[in-house]
Amino acid sequence: MHFIITDARMARSHAIHLSGTRLVSALVTLSLVLMLMAAGLYHWVFLKGARERWPVVGTLVRFVVHDEMEQRDRFMRENLDAMARRLGEMQARMLQLDALGERVGSLAGVSPQELHVNTARGGALVEGRPLSLQEVKGTLDDLDQLTGERTDLLTVMESRLIDQRLKKMMVPTQVPVSNAPIGSRFGWRIDPFTGRQALHTGLDYQAVVGSPIVAAAGGIVVTAELHPEYGNMVEIDHGNGLVTRYGHASKLLVKKGDLIKRGQQIALVGTTGRSTGPHLHFEVLVQGVQQDPQKFLAGGGSVPAMPAPAAPQHVAAMVLPPDHRPH
Known part of the structure; x- marks a missing residue:
């Protein structure tokens, strides 16, 4: 071009x-x-x-601004409705958590009153009408405070349950020798060495030499030595004045100061010390007093507080370490 x-x-x-x-x-x-x-x-x-507020231009501007405000309000309302639905779901779950906490608390021995927790609290949600931003914020604040209270309560309940479990694990409820019949039981009997009435202070489990002996509960070994009457002997301290004693072993597998778990092998059955045959002599002592081990083995974790049995009348009673003749 x-x-x-x-x-x-x-x-x-x-x-x-x-x-x-x-x-x-x-x-x-x-x-x-x-x-x-x-x-x-x-x-x-x-x-x-x-x-300058020209008539035509002002009308157009107001129309545009009004449309933008409507869009923004509609967007905020949709978001507030979605938040309200979520808050309703959270409140329903909190009610379920309250019920669960009360059940677990009863098992742990903890009540909400111990922490001054108000279990009757609900929320600000109202069915059938839209919520304002202030109401949603208030409900969120309530849920936040309620969550903190429930966290404190569940933490205490967890601590109580752990404490109960530890205490149960420290109670001698496991049989120390498996598949072994009981020869002599706890109580008064004729001592085979002296022929006199004497208190048999434990249970005798008949077993062959070398059979494993396990700890009836967790604890700390306080004695692992050769005793003139109990032979090779192990004593385990379970706390709260509770001690178990295992006598006449052929071999000790632990030493003083060892930390023992329930069911851990600690010795082998033998016939050392004041004994007439291979067996385990098992004792339970509470505050230094021998108790009937069967009360613990059958108690499922409870700690019975029982006095030592009284001597029979018209008989010269004597408490001797067991001869432990299995029969």
Whole structure:
């Protein structure tokens, strides 16, 4: 495309040649310039009209602002409704957690009153009407406080349950020799060495030499030595004045100061010390007084407080270490 430009007197002329690419570029540039000018003019007119409150422009501005406000309110309402539904679900779960906490608390021996926890608290949610932002915020604050209280309560209950479990594990309820019949039981009998009435202070489990002896409960070994009457003897302290004694072993597998778990092998059956045959002599002492081990083995973890049996009347009673003749 050729353009010829001349002056008014036709004295001079100037020819301009535009190719297809140059022509397209020029049109695009011109279009952009016009668009920018139109946008600037539109923006200036609306700003000036809004500031000076021109009737037509003011109406258009109010319409646009109103539409934007409606969209924003609709968006906020949808989000508030979604949050309200979630809060309702959280409150329902909190009620379930309250019921579970009360059941677990009864097992752990903890009541909500111990922590001044109010289990009757609900929330600010009201069915059938939309909630305001302040109501949702208030409900969230209530749930946050309630969650903290439940956390404290469950922490105490966990501590109580762990304490109960540890105490139960420290009570001698496991038979120290498996599949072994009881020869002599706890109580008064005729001592085979002296022929006199004497208190047999434990249980005798008949077993072959070398049979494993296990701890009836967890604890700490306080004695592991050769005793002149009990032979190779192990004593385990379970706390709270509770001690178990294992006598006449052929071999000791633990030493003083060892930490023992329930069911851990501690010795082997033998016939050392004051004994007439291979067996385990098993005793339970509470505050240094021998008790009937069967009361513990059958108690399932409870600690019976029982006095030592009284001596029979008209008989000279004597308490001797057991001869432990199995029969």
